[in-house]
Amino acid sequence: MGFLDIRDVTKFYGQTEVLHRINISIEEDEFLVLVGPSGCGKSTLLNMIAGLESITSGEVSIRGRVINGVHPSQRNIAMVFQSYALYPNMTVGKNITFGLEMHGVSRHEREEALLDVAKLLQIDHLLDRKPGQLSGGQRQRVAMGRALVRKPDVFLFDEPLSNLDAKLRVDMRTEIKKLHEKLKTTIVYVTHDQIEAMTLSTRIAVLEQGHIQQLGTPQEIYNTPANVFVGRFMGSPAMNVIPARVAVQEGVPFACVTDSGDGEQLLRFSQANLAGWDGREILLGIRPEAITDPEGADRGSTNVVSLRNRIGVTEPAGSDTFVTMTLGGIDVTARMRADVNVCRGDTVDLAFNMDKAVAFDPETEKRIES
Amino acid sequence: MGSAAQDTAVHTGRVARTFIYLVLLLFALFYLLPFLVMLINSVKPLSEITSGNMLALPAVWTIEPWLSAWSTAQIGVEPTGLKPYFVNSLLMVVPAVAISTILGALNGYVLTKWRFRGDGILFGLMLFSCFIPFQIVLIPMARTLGILGMAGSTPGLVLVHVVYGLGFTTLFFRNYYAAFPTELVRAAMIDGAGFFKIFWRIMLPVSGPIMVVSIIWQFTNIWNDFLFGASFADLDSMPMTVALNNLVNSSTGVKEYNVHFAGAIIAALPTLVVYVVAGRYFVRGLMAGSVKG
Numbered sequence: 245m246g247f248l249d250i251r252d253v254t255k256f257y258g259q260t261e262v263l264h265r266i267n268i269s270i271e272e273d274e275f276l277v278l279v280g281p282s283g284c285g286k287s288t289l290l291n292m293i294a295g296l297e298s299i300t301s302g303e304v305s306i307r308g309r310v311i312n313g314v315h316p317s318q319r320n321i322a323m324v325f326q327s328y329a330l331y332p333n334m335t336v337g338k339n340i341t342f343g344l345e346m347h348g349v350s351r352h353e354r355e356e357a358l359l360d361v362a363k364l365l366q367i368d369h370l371l372d373r374k375p376g377q378l379s380g381g382q383r384q385r386v387a388m389g390r391a392l393v394r395k396p397d398v399f400l401f402d403e404p405l406s407n408l409d410a411k412l413r414v415d416m417r418t419e420i421k422k423l424h425e426k427l428k429t430t431i432v433y434v435t436h437d438q439i440e441a442m443t444l445s446t447r448i449a450v451l452e453q454g455h456i457q458q459l460g461t462p463q464e465i466y467n468t469p470a471n472v473f474v475g476r477f478m479g480s481p482a483m484n485v486i487p488a489r490v491a492v493q494e495g496v497p498f499a500c501v502t503d504s505g506d507g508e509q510l511l512r513f514s515q516a517n518l519a520g521w522d523g524r525e526i527l528l529g530i531r532p533e534a535i536t537d538p539e540g541a542d543r544g545s546t547n548v549v550s551l552r553n554r555i556g557v558t559e560p561a562g563s564d565t566f567v568t569m570t571l572g573g574i575d576v577t578a579r580m581r582a583d584v585n586v587c588r589g590d591t592v593d594l595a596f597n598m599d600k601a602v603a604f605d606p607e608t609e610k611r612i613e614s
Numbered sequence: 615m616g617s618a619a620q621d622t623a624v625h626t627g628r629v630a631r632t633f634i635y636l637v638l639l640l641f642a643l644f645y646l647l648p649f650l651v652m653l654i655n656s657v658k659p660l661s662e663i664t665s666g667n668m669l670a671l672p673a674v675w676t677i678e679p680w681l682s683a684w685s686t687a688q689i690g691v692e693p694t695g696l697k698p699y700f701v702n703s704l705l706m707v708v709p710a711v712a713i714s715t716i717l718g719a720l721n722g723y724v725l726t727k728w729r730f731r732g733d734g735i736l737f738g739l740m741l742f743s744c745f746i747p748f749q750i751v752l753i754p755m756a757r758t759l760g761i762l763g764m765a766g767s768t769p770g771l772v773l774v775h776v777v778y779g780l781g782f783t784t785l786f787f788r789n790y791y792a793a794f795p796t797e798l799v800r801a802a803m804i805d806g807a808g809f810f811k812i813f814w815r816i817m818l819p820v821s822g823p824i825m826v827v828s829i830i831w832q833f834t835n836i837w838n839d840f841l842f843g844a845s846f847a848d849l850d851s852m853p854m855t856v857a858l859n860n861l862v863n864s865s866t867g868v869k870e871y872n873v874h875f876a877g878a879i880i881a882a883l884p885t886l887v888v889y890v891v892a893g894r895y896f897v898r899g900l901m902a903g904s905v906k907g
């Protein structure tokens with residue numbers, strides 16, 4: 245049993261089921277990120293943990309205590325909202341200590357707690373201001389201060405960075421990560437940004453349409469996605485999912501793909517578990533960074549396959565050049581070094597790092613286990 | 615606010631601007647004319663009015679009519695002046711405005727932040743009450759007051775005005791709070807604030823503009839109401855408007871027009887004061903729901 249347990253939790257709004265039998269067990273000090281596209285039910289799940297939405301069926305427990313029906317203020321949780329939800333009529337200091345005041349903490353202790361938190365978040369100089377006089381990043385800090393000061397069992401974050409501009413978002417992301425490492429708190433964090441999910445989490449739960457698609461460490465999610473959806477959703481640019489046919493030659497499985505010239509090309513799989521799939525169609529999942537120019541290929545890989553293909557659009561992105569081509573009848577993105585010298589229409593050698601390739605069953609879209 | 619107003623203003627030429635001001639001035643004068651006539655004639659001896667020119671400035675200035683209207687004029691059968699009725703009106707209007715505004719705020723808070731099954735229908739019904747003509751409720755209201763034992767009393771009038779005003783105040787506050795972020799209420803819930811704490815500490819402090827709207831609206835309506843006052847008050851609780859009517863219609867002796875004018879101004883004074891003091895917040899509050907910022 246974990247620290248925060250979500251057992252068979254479902255949620256109905258009227259007749260529509262927006263969450264289907266969710267099971268997540270979170271250990272103490274864990275940083276769990278709930279990620280998924282808009283409307284998949286992330287906020288709903290978080291609000292159910294917070295007690296702001298009722299639980300239709302199933303159980304949520306913290307430290308072994310079932311908290312279904314317990315008032316939000318009695319769950320020993322704190323929440324940071326997307327809009328920060330700072331009380332506009334109160335000063336920053338009041339905002340942070342309001343929860344303590346409501347819980348009957350003495351003025352003296354409140355002051356002390358406030359100073360600790362303000363120092364930690366470097367907002368000491370803002371305590372007498374009203375939220376309206378703060379910048380976005382400062383408001384963000386105050387919102388976190390309000391959560392931290394309560395010393396809760398679990399922190400809940402609902403897209404806390406989505407109102408910040410790109411630069412500040414990266415800074416605050418680092419700061420949240422540092423804070424977690426320093427304070428060792430249990431965090432459930434909602435975002436639809438897969439980079440935030442990858443960088444912050446110790447584990448990720450990918451949600452889609454109210455189902456958990458996969459629950460695992462960032463590496464598991466990234467390298468061995470449970471299905472096509474997870475593969476495509478995590479990572480940017482998205483994973484290439486190429487229609488291919490399996491051909492087994494002398495016990496070794498290959499993926500047969502049509503190149504831009506309608507010829508057949510063979511890509512040897514690294515794992516051997518596809519033997520039973522001889523002659524059948526699959527979906528080959530391979531990330532853009534696993535398709536490179538030959539010089540840029542991963543030296544640590546055991547199985548780099550070379551393939552010649554004509555390329556389409558090239559998009560220099562500063563640190564890399566993204567190259568689009570047709571393979572298996574779809575657009576495939578490769579990630580080449582920044583200074584690579586290729587032009588639209590060239591036919592070039594490409595290096596496929598097949599160690600990183602995964603295969604999906606085209607019927608179920610699930611990954612074929614290795 | 616100021617800069618926003620400038621941004622939206624269309625820049626016009628000097629001639630056009632002068633013209634606009636002239637027209638506005640004319641309209642303002644036209645609207646002020648009745649008040650001016652009242653004011654002038656309230657400080658004249660009666661003889662100057664009856665001898666002819668209503669529009670002329672007084673030859674002899676006197677505050678006698680004001681004093682008479684306030685404390686000695688014949689109201690119905692008693693020579694009490696308007697003073698006791700002014701007090702009656704105050705005793706009625708202050709609690710009625712306060713109660714209907716607070717209840718309206720609570721209703722708006724519940725209807726937007728503590729949604730429940732059928733809240734939309736309930737709000738629709740409350741809204742509907744704004745469109746019920748006064749005349750329809752007279753008899754049921756009289757019966758209700760009778761049953762409650764409040765007939766002919768100031769608390770009875772307060773109840774009538776609270777009930778009648780609730781639809782409007784609820785509408786004001788509901789629309790205002792609908793734009794108020796629900797996340798704030800949720801944050802306060804997690805912080806451990808209860809239903810009334812949230813209302814008192816989080817919602818009310820930011821309700822200033824709509825509070826002013828509600829107070830002005832209720833104050834003018836209740837102060838100026840004649841029908842309910844005439845129907846449900848007896849001599850001890852008769853409000854200003856009814857007393858003014860009695861003053862003007864007193865059948866004995868000559869018609870003291872100067873006293874009538876003074877009385878009418880006294881009756882209008884409180885609403886004027888409220889407008890002057892809080893009027894600019896009124897427009898701001900009405901706009902607040904529709905325009906952000």
Ligand SMILES: Nc1ncnc2c1ncn2[C@@H]1O[C@H](COP(=O)(O)OP(=O)(O)OP(=O)(O)O)[C@@H](O)[C@H]1O
Pocket residue numbers: 257262280281282283284285286287288289436
């Ligand atoms: N009060 C409600 N009544 C009915 N359906 C609702 C209600 N609240 C949310 N939903 C539905 O539940 C689903 C999940 O909503 P939720 O807010 O949890 O999405 P989300 O994953 O947080 O999305 P986003 O990234 O846009 O915030 C959505 O399809 C939404 O339409």
Ligand SMILES: [Mg+2]
Pocket residue numbers: 286287288
């Ligand atoms: Mg959401």
